[in-house]
């Protein structure tokens with residue numbers, strides 16, 4: 001378990017992190033979500049010990065924790081091969097000789113680049129570079145892997161491959177901290193998440209609990225002459241995609257009402273469904289939609 005208590009970090013007069021308190025359990029994928037400039041990278045660098053001049057306390061597991069850090073910007077030498085990049089990073093992590101070569105081979109296989117290991121990085125696609133960037137952080141079999149926006153600029157195939165890698169790493173007992181702007185990624189692969197804005201944690205918890213805590217029950221209706229007028233009067237009805245979203249405390253009975261009305265009035269229902277709560281909606285309701293450049 002990793003515990004952060006009252007972490008503060010400022011750059012000159014700019015407060016990047018204020019009073020950050022978090023607990024990250026072992027073996028989970030923990031999402032870190034926030035708008036540009038929220039403080040995600042700073043927090044990640046504090047946990048990874050890249051930034052040391054912070055205030056507050058970090059408690060790591062008793063046994064020495066091996067950390068693998070996947071930076072937001074791709075940190076590879078383009079003019080040499082994938083193999084040589086991995087060997088370089090393996091060296092930095094203290095691997096030598098046969099063990100280093102064995103791990104380079106294993107990691108090349110893990111990141112799906114076994115066949116391209118002897119090719120120069122400059123010939124790689126964006127997705128291959130991202131996978132190699134991740135591979136460089138896995139050579140020493142870290143217990144904690146910190147990934148800062150690991151899927152920026154990758155195609156859906158590489159993204160799925162990266163998700164599968166995260167899943168496998170979790171199954172092998174690693175803990176993953178995963179920072180991303182892509183809310184659907186956090187929803188899909190993380191067990192827990194923290195929302196960070198202006199350097200502060202504004203919400204934190206299990207994804208399923210966050211969704212049920214903040215969800216506003218609603219249904220989506222599309223069709224002709226299928227909304228009873230009393231629904232319009234007693235509920236919030238918002239137009240969406242040529243239909244409308246009805247916010248209601250009792251979605252199933254509201255659906256019945258719509259069906260009943262439609263039968264009675266000879267209406268036509270094209271679509272009628274429960275609206276699933278999305279992390280993105282919660283994110284906007286907590287942080288607002290104002291630009292943060």
Ligand SMILES: Nc1ncnc2c1ncn2[C@@H]1O[C@H](COP(=O)(O)OP(=O)(O)OP(=O)(O)O)[C@@H](O)[C@H]1O
Pocket residue numbers: 011014015016034035036037038039040041042043
């Ligand atoms: N080296 C630095 N010197 C001065 N200010 C910095 C430095 N690094 C970050 N900041 C500022 O600290 C705040 C937090 O930045 P940080 O990079 O941690 O945010 P972020 O959530 O990772 O943003 P993004 O999603 O855009 O990468 C921002 O206001 C940023 O401008």
